[in-house]
Amino acid sequence: MQETGTYLDTVAASTDQAEPKTVQDFLDHIENQELYHVLITVDRLTLQIVLMKIQGYSTHEIARYLKITEKAVYRRMDRLKEKIKKIF
Template sequence: MAYNHRRAEIEWLNWKEKEEKQLRELGVDEDTIQRLHTYDWQQFNKERQYQQRWRDELEEIEQQEEQLPPVRTVEDLLDEIGNEQLFDILRKADKLTLEILLMRMEGYSDSEIAHMMDLDKYAVSMRIYRLRKKLKKYF
């Protein structure tokens, strides 16, 4: 759900009124209450700006993902790579490792991949580990 500034502002004002009422009952002077109000308002605005930026960035990422063609096969994965070193490393990897990599990119866990490919979870993890180790040598 999108960030609703007006609703958040109303909730903040209600919370602040209750807090200020309690402070007055405790005998806190009006100057201190006003400084707290100003500080809390600044913090509220910082949070609002953060929420707005986060939402904008999320929408931008989603739009970029929609524009990218889906990578469905190992061949598609290799075709999408623009870096020569990365391409060479992946081209030399065996097909099973590339299929595991593709499934990881799709969001599957090692356990799920192991179950679907009838492998041990450790074998899946080791293949990813070895590929990552090769990649770290070059990058």
């Protein structure tokens, strides 16, 4: 069983696919149906955070860009990781 953070890092580090530019591009590149189902059930702000993480933005940059606190970024990522852990 692969750790959720490691799985997300693997997806983010994949170089054989073009980097997604939008949330919809990101969702379109998800091949695992269970993961896709989890991702479409979360709010757009959380998906935007994931996309920006994949694109290499720091937590501080994401928080500033989205006008939320860094704690809110971490909290949303933690909640998503918990949902993903249930399927892996």
